Amino acid sequence: MSFQVILDEVEKNITKILGDLQCNDVAFSVSPSKSDFGDVSCNVSFLLAKQLKKSPQNIAQIISAKYEKCEHTLVSAVKAHESGYVNFIADWKKLSTLILLGSFSDEFGYTDLGKGMTVVVEHTSVNPNKALHIGHVRNIIIGDVISRLLQKTNHKVNVLNYIDDSGLQVADIIIGFRHFGFSEDPPEGKKFDHYCGDDVYVKTTAKYDGDPSLQDIRKEILCEIEDGTSEIAQFASRITQRVLANQLETCWNLGVTYDCLNFESQIIRSGLWGTTFEKLKKMKLVEYDDVGENSGCWVIRGHDNDKDKVLVRSTGTATYIAKDIPYAAWKLGLLGDPFGYIIYDKKQPGGKTLWQTTLDDISEKCSFAGSKVITVIDSRQARLQNIIADLMSKFESEGAYVHLGYESVTLSSDTAKILGLNTEGKQAQMSGRKGLYVNADSVYDSLLTRTAEETARRHPEMDVSEVNQIAHYVSVGTLRYEMIKQDLDKIITFDLAKSLNLEGDTAPYIQYTYARASRILEKSSRPYSDADCTLLSEQAELQLIRMIGMFGISVRDATINLSPKVIARYCHDLAVAFNEFYEKVRVLGLDDTTLEDSRVHLVASFKTTLKMALDLLGISTPEKM
RNA sequence: GGGCUCAUAGCUCAGCAUGGAUAGAGUGUUGGACUUCUAAUCCAAUGGUCAAGGGAUCGAAGCCCUUUGGGCCCA
Numbered sequence: 157m158s159f160q161v162i163l164d165e166v167e168k169n170i171t172k173i174l175g176d177l178q179c180n181d182v183a184f185s186v187s188p189s190k191s192d193f194g195d196v197s198c199n200v201s202f203l204l205a206k207q208l209k210k211s212p213q214n215i216a217q218i219i220s221a222k223y224e225k226c227e228h229t230l231v232s233a234v235k236a237h238e239s240g241y242v243n244f245i246a247d248w249k250k251l252s253t254l255i256l257l258g259s260f261s262d263e264f265g266y267t268d269l270g271k272g273m274t275v276v277v278e279h280t281s282v283n284p285n286k287a288l289h290i291g292h293v294r295n296i297i298i299g300d301v302i303s304r305l306l307q308k309t310n311h312k313v314n315v316l317n318y319i320d321d322s323g324l325q326v327a328d329i330i331i332g333f334r335h336f337g338f339s340e341d342p343p344e345g346k347k348f349d350h351y352c353g354d355d356v357y358v359k360t361t362a363k364y365d366g367d368p369s370l371q372d373i374r375k376e377i378l379c380e381i382e383d384g385t386s387e388i389a390q391f392a393s394r395i396t397q398r399v400l401a402n403q404l405e406t407c408w409n410l411g412v413t414y415d416c417l418n419f420e421s422q423i424i425r426s427g428l429w430g431t432t433f434e435k436l437k438k439m440k441l442v443e444y445d446d447v448g449e450n451s452g453c454w455v456i457r458g459h460d461n462d463k464d465k466v467l468v469r470s471t472g473t474a475t476y477i478a479k480d481i482p483y484a485a486w487k488l489g490l491l492g493d494p495f496g497y498i499i500y501d502k503k504q505p506g507g508k509t510l511w512q513t514t515l516d517d518i519s520e521k522c523s524f525a526g527s528k529v530i531t532v533i534d535s536r537q538a539r540l541q542n543i544i545a546d547l548m549s550k551f552e553s554e555g556a557y558v559h560l561g562y563e564s565v566t567l568s569s570d571t572a573k574i575l576g577l578n579t580e581g582k583q584a585q586m587s588g589r590k591g592l593y594v595n596a597d598s599v600y601d602s603l604l605t606r607t608a609e610e611t612a613r614r615h616p617e618m619d620v621s622e623v624n625q626i627a628h629y630v631s632v633g634t635l636r637y638e639m640i641k642q643d644l645d646k647i648i649t650f651d652l653a654k655s656l657n658l659e660g661d662t663a664p665y666i667q668y669t670y671a672r673a674s675r676i677l678e679k680s681s682r683p684y685s686d687a688d689c690t691l692l693s694e695q696a697e698l699q700l701i702r703m704i705g706m707f708g709i710s711v712r713d714a715t716i717n718l719s720p721k722v723i724a725r726y727c728h729d730l731a732v733a734f735n736e737f738y739e740k741v742r743v744l745g746l747d748d749t750t751l752e753d754s755r756v757h758l759v760a761s762f763k764t765t766l767k768m769a770l771d772l773l774g775i776s777t778p779e780k781m
Numbered sequence: 782g783g784g785c786u787c788a789u790a791g792c793u794c795a796g797c798a799u800g801g802a803u804a805g806a807g808u809g810u811u812g813g814a815c816u817u818c819u820a821a822u823c824c825a826a827u828g829g830u831c832a833a834g835g836g837a838u839c840g841a842a843g844c845c846c847u848u849u850g851g852g853c854c855c856a
Contacts, residue, residue, distance in 0.1 A: 185799065193802070202801055205839080212801080212839095239802040463783095463855075536853060538785065563786080564853080585853090610821070630821085642794060645786065647852070649793085654808095658821055661794085661807045668821050676818050717798080725795070728806085735822065744818050759818090781821070 158258060158265070159188065159705030162230040162246055166196050169226040170242075173219055179204055188706065194235060194243035195702070201240045212240025230254075248698050249690040255705040256689050259761040265707040265768060269715055270311030276487045276526035277303045280407060280414070281318040281533070283325040284396040286353025288406050289593035290650050291534075291565040291586050297639040297774070298562055299532040300412045301720040304772045309715045314524045315414045318483070321396040322421040325357070325588075327377045330392050332360035335373065340395075349402035350595060352395070358591040382424055393421075401502065406596050410632055411774040413504045416497070416524045417512040420479060425515060426494040428482035429474060433467075435491075436481075441550055442467055456543060465543055477540060484544045489525030490551050497522040528556050530718070535561035535645075560718055562644035567594065568651035583649045596635075599655060603631035606656050607664075611781065618780075629776040633663030636774055640720040641728075661728055663775055666766070669731040669738075671781040673763040676743050678779075680756045687757035688750060696737040697758060703733040704765045711772070720773070727769045734762050 167186045174182055184200035201215035208215060216236035223234045223242070232247035258264055279299020282292050299315070306313045320326070329352050332338045336359070342351030364370050380388045400417070407413075423429075433454075436442045442454045445464075452470030467478050485491050496518030500510040511522055529548075533541060541559035548557035565586065567575070572584040575592055586593040608627035615623070638655065642648065658664040692701065706726065714722035743759060746752040767777050 183799075190802075190805095197802090199799095199801065202840090237802070241802065243802095534853095535786075539854060542785095561786095566852090583852095607821095614819080614821085646794075647787080654793090657808085659808085660821095662821085664821050665807095668819080672819060672822085679818065721795090725806095732806090738818080739823050742818070781819080 158255060158708040159251075159702065160708055161254060162196055162244075162251060163187070165228060165230050166198060166244055169223060169228060170198055170200055170219070172226065173222045174200070176222070177204075177208075177218075179207060188702075188709075189243060193237065193241065194233075195246040196231075196244040198242045198244070199240075201242060205240075213238055216240050216242045248693070248701070251705070252689040252692055252698070252701050255701055256757060256761045259704055259707075259765050264765065265308065265711045267309055267708060267712045267715075269309040269712065270306060272310055272312060273528065274312040274314065274526040275306050276314045276316060276524065276529040277306065277532070278316040278318055278487065278529070279532035280403075280412075281320065282403060283320050283323060284399040284403065285325045285329045285357055286399070286588055287347065287349035288403055288596040289586060289588070290596055290599055291593070293410070293596045293599075293635065294562060294565050294639045294648065295532055295534065296407055296410065296412050297636050298560070298644065298720055300774055301636075301640055301723070301772065302530060302532070302560065302718055304774065305711065305715045305720070305723070308711060308772060312526075314416065314526055316416050316418055316487070316524060317414045318418050318420065319396070319400060320420045321393065321400075322378070322381045322424060324374065324378060326392055326396055327374050327381060328360050329356045329395065330377050330381070330388065331370065331373060332356040333391075333395065334377075334388070335370075336360060336363070347402050347597065349399045349406075350597070352399055353588065353595075354591065357588065361589045381421065384421060384425055404502070406600075408505050409600065410596075410635065411505075411776075413506055413508050414510055415508070416522075417500060417510065418483070419513055420483075422495065422513050422515050423479060423483055423486070428486060428491060428494060429478055431491055432482040432485055433474075433478075435485075436467075436547075439550065441547060456547070477543065480540065480544055481547060484529065484531075484548055484557060485551065487525055487529045487531075488527070488548060488552055488556055489523070493521070493523070493525070494518070496520050527552075528558070530558045530560050532560045532562070534564050536564065537561070558718075560644070563647045565648045565650050567592070568649050568654075571650060571652045574652060583647075594650065594652065599652075600631055600635060602652075602656065603634055604628065607631050607634075607658070610658070615780065626778045626781060629778045630658070630664050630667060630781070633667055633770075633775040634658065637663035637666075637724060640773065641724040643721055644719070664781070666727050666731040666770065667775070667778060668781050669734045670763065670766050670770070670777045671779060672738060673734065673759050673766070674779040676759050677756065677763065680744055680752075682749065682753055682756055684753050684757040684760060687753035689754060689757065691751050691754040692758060694741050696733075696740045697755070700733045700737045700758065700762060703730045704761055706730075707765055707769060710769075714772075723769060723772050727766065727773065727775075730762070730766055730769065734766075737762075 163186050182203050184198060184203055186196060186198045189195055189197040201212040204215050205212050219242050220234040220236040230247055230251055231244045233245040235243045237243050277299055280296050282288055303313045303315050338356045342348050377388060380386045381392050442456055445451055445453050445455055450464060450466055453466045454468040455464040455466050458464050465477060466475055468474050495513040497511045497520050498514050500512050504510050538561050545557045545559055566583040567586060568583055569579045569581050572579045577584060577592055604627050607630040608623055611623045611626045710722055710726035743755040770777055
């Protein structure tokens with residue numbers, strides 16, 4: 157049971173009262189109050205003012221008087237506020253017991269939003285020619301948290317990672333290896349993906365400006381890779397697999413796992429485009445232009461002021477959108493599945509099986525399609541994604557294909573300067589080609605160094621492995637939290653120096669409160685499972701219980717709005733409530749042992765709730781910090 | 782030129798979907814609290830014409846329109 161029960165009770169009674177007053181269909185809201193206005197507030201008086209020709213204050217009085225006579229168990233008092241709000245004071249003796257007992261259940265915070273529906277979440281999808289940079293991390297963490305939220309709310313989730321192994325960026329590094337003599341092995345101590353991105357890619361593309369003939373070579377290589385049979389194509393495949401393996405290590409280290417890897421090269425070779433194209437023609441969603449600038453092309457008509465989008469050029473070659481459309485249709489299960497599936501050769505942490513598509517042996521069949529698809533891609537791709545979503549809505553019901561967009565991560569002026577670019581105080585867009593980015597692994601490494609130092613300083617008694625374990629949890633937590641604590645439509649300006657700040661609204665703050673709670677439980681030898689919750693009456697205690705009870709409401713909100721930050725804020729607010737409690741209320745060593753039991757019970761409830769909430773964010777909970 | 786998006790405290794952001802009470806955090810600055818369940822903590826002070834203008838409303842940070850400025854996409 158959560159705080160929702162009292163909201164439900166109030167809503168039910170207000171509806172009944174409205175029925176008595178013969179005012180139906182009033183869209184009033186019942187919500188948790190802001191502080192100092194009781195526990196639950198209702199705005200119904202404002203909405204009725206016109207209809208009843210009375211002031212909101214007056215109506216609030218009428219409603220509160222009527223409410224007293226209703227059957228109610230969780231409300232102890234109703235107050236008509238002079239502003240017009242009707243405020244309700246909870247009967248905390250009852251509500252506390254419900255919330256605290258509920259919090260120990262695995263079902264706590266659970267709402268059945270999915271009804272078992274299968275949802276595809278695609279994220280990461282980084283070109284396999286470089287290491288992940290800090291911008292990719294935002295994508296990955298958003299996608300991962302969304303997956304966790306959907307799982308929590310009874311969706312079956314298939315997490316996909318799309319590997320663009322036949323694009324220009326891959327062709328670029330192949331040119332580097334084959335035409336500029338880059339060694340296939342990275343320098344000592346450097347990961348292969350870093351080497352490909354930092355050295356091969358940057359230095360190869362830098363040569364394009366001075367040598368136009370390279371463009372022809374680029375096209376040739378791209379064709380060979382798409383075709384897939386030549387020696388070059390096989391070489392490229394080996395390279396991309398190696399980069400991919402390194403990229404996955406980074407993701408896994410951050411606590412992110414997948415169900416299936418989809419290779420673009422295979423989508424091209426599978427013939428999915430052909431069947432999709434025929435289907436589009438049949439449904440008259442694509443048209444052939446005889447005249448005009450797109451003469452000889454197959455196009456999708458643009459809406460309103462949007463230009464037509466070319467799908468197949470007059471030369472007969474498909475444009476890059478033509479790769480995305482069949483893939484989107486495949487994800488929705490609209491096409492026959494041409495793929496077989498094999499298990500990826502490295503094991504994911506946590507034991508979840510990772511599959512990958514194959515065309516070589518299609519005996520093993522799986523299904524990774526879903527009735528809803530959420531594609532996490534930054535909002536620069538919004539135009540293209542809208543076209544795809546629009547097309548898919550013609551096949552499936554509206555809203556089956558969702559583009560979850562988010563703003564990019566840019567570099568602060570100071571950080572750009574460190575990387576060798578003077579931006580005169582302005583933030584800078586990252587660029588793989590220019591080598592202007594910060595790798596995810598290096599951010600993690602500096603966080604790890606910093607947090608290990610801090611942990612060792614606090615706990616001289618700990619051995620190195622324990623220190624490193626805690627430092628790992630804190631570093632990953634910090635990185636993840638920074639990526640989701642703000643709204644998706646806010647640009648994150650990444651600053652190397654500031655990223656190492658571990659105070660204030662950060663993951664370590666929240667994890668630290670968890671460790672404090674753990675410490676109390678560790679030191680307490682008293683049994684608390686059947687403690688009397690009605691003894692908890694301090695403001696700080698009730699506030700903490702209230703926050704615990706809000707968990708389910710946050711989960712629901714975050715899932716419906718696909719908004720990870722809601723959970724981040726919840727975790728923070730819950731931690732604040734605990735710290736307040738911790739400062740003001742003593743738990744251990746009380747003369748009144750029954751009260752002590754109750755408080756220990758509350759601490760345990762907080763601890764388990766915070767753990768569940770942090771789990772949704774993929775943030776671990778160290779027992780000590 | 783067209784489209785999308787953002788603008789709230791010195792800085793970074795909540796709140797806006799579904800209008801209503803006193804606009805909240807963190808950070809910064811200044812001061813205070815560790816012989817007490819962990820100070821990665823807490824407390825206090827400081828700091829806001831919610832970009833500007835208009836509109837509808839009894840009532841706007843929130844809704845509508847216009848403008849300005851930033852970012853992105855397309856050309």
